[in-house]
Amino acid sequence: MKIEGKKVIWSEYQKEIADDNYFYVRSCIRQNFFPGSEVAFLRIMRDVLKKDVFEHPCHTTCSGIGYHGDVVPVETAMTVVARQFSLMTEAGYTNYVPSCITSFGLYTEILDTWHHFPEVEEKVRRQLKKATGREFKKPENLAHASDVIYKFRKEIAAKSKYRLINKETGEPLKVVDHIGCHYSKMFPSKGVGGAEYPYVLTGMIEEWGGQIVDYPERRHCCGFGFRQYLVQANRGFSIACSKEKFESMKPYQPDMIITNCPGCPMFLDRWQYVINEMEGKRYGQNGEGIPVFTYEEVAGLVLGYDPWDLGLQMHQTDCEPVLKKIGIEYSPEDKYNLAIIPSYSDSHKLINV
Amino acid sequence: MGKLYDLLLEDIRFEEGLNACMNCGVCTAICPAAEFYNYDPRKIVDTVQSKDEDKIIELLKSETIWYCGECMSCKTRCPRGNAPGLIIMALRGLSQELGYFVESEKGRQQLAIKRTVGDWILSTGYCVYLDGITIAMHPEQGPVWEWVQDNKAELLNRLGGNYKGDGPGILRKIPEETLAELKRIFEVTGGMERYEKIESFSKTKAKEMNLELTEGIDNEYFRHIYKTNNGTHSR
Ligand code: SF4
Ligand code: SF4
Ligand code: SF4
Ligand code: SF4
Numbered sequence: 001m002k003i004e005g006k007k008v009i010w011s012e013y014q015k016e017i018a019d020d021n022y023f024y025v026r027s028c029i030r031q032n033f034f035p036g037s038e039v040a041f042l043r044i045m046r047d048v049l050k051k052d053v054f055e056h057p058c059h060t061t062c063s064g065i066g067y068h069g070d071v072v073p074v075e076t077a078m079t080v081v082a083r084q085f086s087l088m089t090e091a092g093y094t095n096y097v098p099s100c101i102t103s104f105g106l107y108t109e110i111l112d113t114w115h116h117f118p119e120v121e122e123k124v125r126r127q128l129k130k131a132t133g134r135e136f137k138k139p140e141n142l143a144h145a146s147d148v149i150y151k152f153r154k155e156i157a158a159k160s161k162y163r164l165i166n167k168e169t170g171e172p173l174k175v176v177d178h179i180g181c182h183y184s185k186m187f188p189s190k191g192v193g194g195a196e197y198p199y200v201l202t203g204m205i206e207e208w209g210g211q212i213v214d215y216p217e218r219r220h221c222c223g224f225g226f227r228q229y230l231v232q233a234n235r236g237f238s239i240a241c242s243k244e245k246f247e248s249m250k251p252y253q254p255d256m257i258i259t260n261c262p263g264c265p266m267f268l269d270r271w272q273y274v275i276n277e278m279e280g281k282r283y284g285q286n287g288e289g290i291p292v293f294t295y296e297e298v299a300g301l302v303l304g305y306d307p308w309d310l311g312l313q314m315h316q317t318d319c320e321p322v323l324k325k326i327g328i329e330y331s332p333e334d335k336y337n338l339a340i341i342p343s344y345s346d347s348h349k350l351i352n353v
Numbered sequence: 354m355g356k357l358y359d360l361l362l363e364d365i366r367f368e369e370g371l372n373a374c375m376n377c378g379v380c381t382a383i384c385p386a387a388e389f390y391n392y393d394p395r396k397i398v399d400t401v402q403s404k405d406e407d408k409i410i411e412l413l414k415s416e417t418i419w420y421c422g423e424c425m426s427c428k429t430r431c432p433r434g435n436a437p438g439l440i441i442m443a444l445r446g447l448s449q450e451l452g453y454f455v456e457s458e459k460g461r462q463q464l465a466i467k468r469t470v471g472d473w474i475l476s477t478g479y480c481v482y483l484d485g486i487t488i489a490m491h492p493e494q495g496p497v498w499e500w501v502q503d504n505k506a507e508l509l510n511r512l513g514g515n516y517k518g519d520g521p522g523i524l525r526k527i528p529e530e531t532l533a534e535l536k537r538i539f540e541v542t543g544g545m546e547r548y549e550k551i552e553s554f555s556k557t558k559a560k561e562m563n564l565e566l567t568e569g570i571d572n573e574y575f576r577h578i579y580k581t582n583n584g585t586h587s588r
Contacts, residue, residue, distance in 0.1 A: 026523070028479040031514070032486060035523045039513040055521040058531045065480035068423045070445040071463060071471040071551065074366060076544035083538065105425075113365060120365055131537040181424040186436070188429065221385045225422025228386075230470060231462045233582040235493065237389050237422065244388075273495045311512050316495040336500070338507040 015192055017151045018141040022053045023093035025084060027100030028061050029262035030294075036311020037296040038099055041145055043344055044299055048159055049152055053097075056087045062103040068226040075127070078110050078120070082128045086136035096139035097148055101261040104144040105182025108190045111138065142190075144183065146260035146295050150192055150200045153207040161304030163209030166255075167327035172211035173255040176290070177201040178245070178268065180261025181221050201258050201295060208302045217248035222264035229267070242271040246283040246290070253285060256322050257292040268292045273316045289317035301328060308334055309342050357413075358404045360450075361443050370439030374398040380427035380437045390420040390587050394427055394437035401440060413448040416586060419459030449551060455558035459586070461578045464555040467548055468570055475536055478527030483516075490570075490579075 022045070030038055045051045063080040066072035072080075088096055098104045114121035128134050149156070164173045179198045184191025193199025202212045223241025228234045245268070249257075259265040269292040276282050276289070284290040292315065293301075300310045307328065312319045313335045323330060334340060361367045374395075381387045381395045397417065400408050412418060421441040428436035445454075454460035473482045488499055501508060506516055515522025539545045559566035559574040566574035 028481050031479070031523045032481055032483050035509060035514045036512045038523060057519075057521040057525065058528060060478040060527055060531060060535060061474050061480040063474055063480065066466075066470050066474050069466040069470050070442060070449070071467045071547065072474070073446060073543050073547050074364070074442075076539055076542040076547075079538045079542045080535065083534065113369065116369070117365060127541050128538070131541040132534045134534075181426060185425045185429045219426075221422060221424040221426060223385065223422070225386070225424065227419065227459075227462060227466060228422050231465050231578075232490065232580050233462065233578075234459070236582070236587065237386070237420075239493075240389050241385050241422075270493050270495055274493050309512070314497060314501060314508075316497045338504060338511045340511060342511070342513050344513075 015143070015147065015190060016141060017143045017147045017192075018095035019151070020051050020095075021093060022051065022095050022097040022148065023088040023091060023139075024053050024055045024145075025059050025062070025096065025098045025100075025103070026055070027098070027103060027262045028065070029102075029266075030099055033262075033266045033314065034294050034297075034311060036300075036309065036314070037294040040296040040300040040305060040310055041099065041149070043305070044149070044156065044296070044303065047344070048303060049155060054091055054093055056091055059084055059087055062098070062100070062106055064100065064102040064106045065226065065230075067106065068102065069230055070227070075124070077106065078113075078124045079127050079131065081107060081110055082124050082136055083132060083134060085138060086128065086132075086134040088139065089135070089137045094137070094140040096142050097145055099145045099262075101144060101146075101180030101183050102263075104142070105180075105186060107139075107142055108187050111142065112187060114138075144200075144260070146183075146200050147192055149295055149299055150203050153204045156299055156302060157207045160208065160302045162302055162326050162328055164205065164298075164302070164326065165209045166325045168325070172209055173322070173325065174213045174253060175205045175210040176213050176215065176249050176252070176254040176257045177205065177218070178222060178257055178259045178261070178264050179219070180259070180264060183260065201260055204295060204298065205258060208298070213249065213252045213254050215249045215252050217245045220245055220248075222261070222267045223271075224263040224267055229263070238267060239271050239274060242267055243275060246272065246275070249290075250283045254290055255285070255325060257290055258295055258298050259292065260295050265292050265294050269315050269317045284321070286321070288321050291315065291317055291319040291322045293319065293322075301326070305344075306330060308337075308340070309344065357406055357409045357447070358401070360447055361401065361409075364443035364446060366436075366439040367443040370436040370443070371398065371402070372433050372435060374402055374433060374435055377432060379430050379432060380435070383426045383430045384421075384437075385424060385426065386420045386422050388588075391585075392417060392420040394421065394441070397444070398435065398437050398440060401444070410453070412444060413451065413453040414456040414460075416457045416459045418444045418448065419457065419462070420586070449547060449554075452550070452554040454551075455554050458578075458581060458583060461555070461558065463551050465570075465575060465579045467551045468575065471548055471551075475532065475539065478532055478535065479524070483524060
């Protein structure tokens with residue numbers, strides 16, 4: 001499909017994204033694998049965009065991975081989510097922003113179910129009250145953290161130090177986007193750009209100087225599949241899915257991959273390592289892997305944040321080729337130096353700054 | 354009408370996920386699990402729709418219902434607005450309620466998920482938790498993960514986290530009162546009952562298979578279900 005055709009589709013899926021006063025909810029997976037990304041999100045929101053973002057210390061897992069691993073029943077998941085809403089209500093917020101795509105998908109699914117089956121919502125309210133004494137209001141606006149960065153992509157571009165351009169050739173970097181399945185496959189109208197041609201990451205990349213690469217398996221799942229990765233015996237499925245994507249994107253010679261899901265940046269990163277160990281095969285240029293980034297990492301790099309403050313040393317597939325292509329100034333020798341004090345303020349730790 | 358079909362109807366996801374399937378196979382064409390496994394979501398929807406009690410029992414005991422990755426790609430494309438992925442979730446729920454899950458290799462793995470993700474949710478407040486993601490269980494995490502595991506406290510501090518600390522922030526300690534609330538929610542809403550069922554059906558099965566099953570993950574049965582793949586599942 002031509003880009004013009006997609007623009008028409010994209011214009012049909014313009015979702016509303018609140019512009020300030022966010023209730024931020026973390027992702028368990030991302031806190032473990034991409035802690036630097038959540039820190040970067042808060043730095044960008046608070047220090048660069050001067051927005052109010054509140055994090056409640058008592059929020060928890062949304063139980064989403066347990067729900068999709070089928071050990072947590074749907075009513076339990078709904079009530080755990082209702083408790084998160086109750087924390088939002090208690091703190092006086094109405095704009096709910098989860099960091100996790102799986103979680104975003106779960107919230108969307110639950111709000112949709114409650115809309116169609118009000119008696120289910122009533123039951124969850126009774127159960128939450130019985131279990132915890134809590135009550136709640138539903139969010140007025142639900143947006144994934146990548147929606148929020150998308151919304152402010154132009155402001156970020158205006159303050160950028162670098163662009164996604166190859167310093168040597170002056171050409172835009174070729175970027176592959178990978179959107180989490182649960183972002184919009186269930187409810188296309190809840191994602192920027194819909195399900196078939198989501199625009200949320202493409203919009204960022206285009207604004208920051210890069211060029212999006214379209215390739216056949218663009219919307220194929222990375223292969224997390226919950227139980228298909230969580231249990232060792234099933235991981236063949238997971239790696240086969242990722243491999244299919246790599247094979248499909250390779251001919252387009254992408255410089256990097258950008259993602260907005262909790263799992264995929266990790267799977268796309270680690271499975272490249274495993275495929276190379278097993279078959280001696282790499283998918284990037286010059287015998288390297290294709291570096292995989294979260295959207296916050298890319299936003300942080302564009303804004304001139306230190307790569308090691310962003311946590312890029314936690315990637316298995318080396319990201320330095322991209323840093324060099326862009327011409328980012330950084331110290332390679334500090335990669336594993338843990339004695340460094342971050343170069344930024346502590347604002348990401350404070351409540352309601 | 355069959356009894357099992359009625360039980361499925363009680364699951365809200367079933368009601369949402371099934372409206373007169375026309376057997377077109379679009380879901381199978383898009384499904385990543387159908388590409389890899391001997392799996393056909395269309396057939397599952399068709400079997401369920403037939404309301405044939407025996408066939409549904411067979412399904413609940415089968416390997417088939419455990420192949421889906423719950424990516425929901427099928428939901429986007431189904432011309433009838435069905436979601437085979439949601440129907441699968443309802444079937445998996447019922448298979449565990451009735452104890453049929455232990456009759457298949459893939460179904461038995463539910464205990465492994467319960468004893469990792471399931472237990473972490475209640476003990477830590479996180480669905481996955483750094484201390485549990487060991488290299489032994491996750492060799493694919495590579496050398497970088499070994500470095501992360503060896504230096505986790507310093508690394509999280511370096512990156513601005515709040516590992517096991519009070520207040521907000523990354524991998525903070527979830528307060529005791531909060532964990533108690535989570536537990537109460539599980540008790541009131543059937544989560545705990547589900548956990549207990551997974552445990553008790555698995556215990557019976559372990560005995561039958563003559564495999565030792567004690568608490569936690571360091572026992573024969575856990576290792577068996579976590580690692581065994583008889584090689585007949587995929588294409
Ligand atoms: S779905 Fe995301 S936020 Fe929810 S429990 Fe899992 S990782 Fe945590
Ligand atoms: S792309 Fe992978 S990690 Fe992301 S939602 Fe799909 S299965 Fe989950
Ligand atoms: S796509 Fe929908 S209608 Fe077609 S076989 Fe699948 S569930 Fe049935
Ligand atoms: S949700 Fe399951 S059945 Fe549907 S496309 Fe994904 S793997 Fe296939």
